[in-house]
Amino acid sequence: MLAGFAASDVLAAGGGSLYRFRDEAGRMHVASSLPPAYAQTGYEVLDRDTLKVRYRVEPALSAEQLNQQAQRDKADATAKAAAQEAENARAQTLAAQQNHDRMLLQTYASSADIRRLRDSKLESHSQILRAVENTIGHLRRNLQQMDATLAEHKAAGRAPPVTLVNARAKTAADLIAQEQAVSRIQGEQEAIRATFGADIERYQRLTGKTGSSVTAQR
Structure with missing residues (x-):
């Protein structure tokens, strides 16, 4: 038993084991019992016969x-x-x-097939775009006529008809919507060019062909 520790304050080593630990003053102790106070400061368990370290318990964090x-x-x-x-x-x-x-x-049997599909989609969008642009021209002409009529009423000191004012507002809103449609369609065309361009490049890399017909790998 270690001096200064009561029997109830120590842990007994099992079988042929000993404890090795340091006290607060840094002194090394080897004993068959370990005071619980040192269980958190780190210790080694030794073989009683050879004094070789069986395992080490690191200090608690x-x-x-x-x-x-x-x-x-x-x-x-x-x-x-x-x-x-x-x-x-x-x-x-x-x-x-x-x-x-x-x-x-x-x-696809060739990159030419991809180009044809790309061109078909682009042409379809171009047809829609032309129709929208025609509508825009029509709306702009209507606005010009309405603005001219409104200017006549103003010059004559008359209040313009409510129906004319409302029609002018609706036409202006329709024009904005159609102009936004143009931007959207043009953006879709750019996306088609980019997507199909990447597909053509990838297809050519996969097949080593630039336009001729190849047997599809399935």
Whole structure:
């Protein structure tokens, strides 16, 4: 038994083991019992016959160390989650590219086929665009006529008819909507050019062909 410790204050080593630990003054002790007060400061369990270390118990972490460890664990978990998310995104991108490649090879016999479909879609949009532009011209002419009529009423000191004012407001709103439609259609045309351009380039890379017919891979 260690001097200064009561029997109720020590932990007994099992079997052929001894405890080795340091006290508050830094003195090393080897004993068959370990006071509970030292259980948190770190100790070693030795083989009683050879005095070789069977295992070591590290000192308990302080509150600050525990907090630092928790922060490290949180940072590690965040980094691991981000890495996993990035890996999942890469896998999804690869799978999507593979699916798109299969679609290209199964759908088209040559890059010329892709160009023809692109041109067909562009022409369809161009027809719609021309119709919208015609409507815009018509609306603008109507606005000019309405504005001229409104100016005549103003010059004569008369209040314009409510129906004319309302019609002018509706025509102006319709004009704005049609002008927005032009922007939207033009944007769709640009998207078609970009999408089909990328498909043509990808198809040529997959097949090594620039325009001639190839056997589709299925």
